Amino acid sequence: MEHDIVIVGGGIAGLSLARALQARGKHALVLERARGVGGRCATRRIDERPVDHGLTFLHGRSAEFQAVIDGVAGVTRLQPWPLAIQGEGTPCRPEAFGEHEFRLALAEGVNRLPRALAAGLQVRLEANVVRIEPPCEHSGEQRWRLHLSSGDSIGARILALTIPAPSAVALLQQASSLPREVREVLPLVGLIRMVPCLTVMARYGEDISPPAWDVSYPRDSRAVQSLTHDSRKRPAGTPFTLVIQARPAFSRAHQDDAPDTWAALLLAAAAEVHGPWAARPASYVAHRWRKARVDPGTELTQPVAVRVQAAAGSPALLGFAGDGFHRAGGVEGAYLSGQLLAQRLTTVDSRGDDRGSDRRRD
16 A cells, blocks of 8 residues: 555644645545544543543644634634632643633533544544654665554655654664664654653542532642543533543553552542542543653754655655644644644755754753
């Protein structure tokens, strides 16, 4: 199976890149290993009700990103959200509450954003790339060769990796040999680090009175980073649901434990903050994000694109994008990095290497 452009990763960056390329008359195949698009822009249905268990609200400051959210059809926007904040702890992204940032939630679930971006694109789900063979001058192969866990092989002249940067580096390093251009850029991409986040979606019975806050940021808890009152975003009658997200240190320490073990610890920690009721949900679902977000201070400012001339003919291209490749960070940064990478790939295809992203965030 041959394609001119393949994008590995169906999160916001990959979908943004595919749409930007499509607007330039170029069509890409997006490979996503999960059963749905969106990555950490994730909504799970529990008892037929949506629960946001990755990022819990959208925020940003650019008019471009605001316009994308405004363009999502058929959703109810709650803005600003969260509005009622409890506690003096530090949010995972403090800039979300900056003076010039917009904040909003989607009553139908945050995943409606990536689903809207994916409309009209060629997306293959449950497509897990396990190995990449780079262009090789000895074989005359001027294409990337992607091998999937299904046994399929896909060729592409242009390859973009929009999965978390550490995963992209690890995937490329599995190759027996890499072109010099790729070897030189991997240390730069490798500067980006990710932090884990253990998450519990807890649903409570009717005997529990829901709190009046939208989000709680405990200051003194060593385990809990945030508690989001998810049902405050939903229609009346939605059962009381909390999304409890752990601090990075707690997540690192317990990410290899059995989910029931660390879920019980998180629920107990929530009870220490808000009372015994928090430890007694009627039901809960635990989710482990091993690469939840970029470790602050390790971001690059722009996406990366390089050109590999392994043999005669048109060069092969490699690009990287994601929330670690834009100064805005988060979902906004992921979206904007995809837009920029589309421009970079077009430029590199006609001129040569573009490594403008080798500047770290100030």
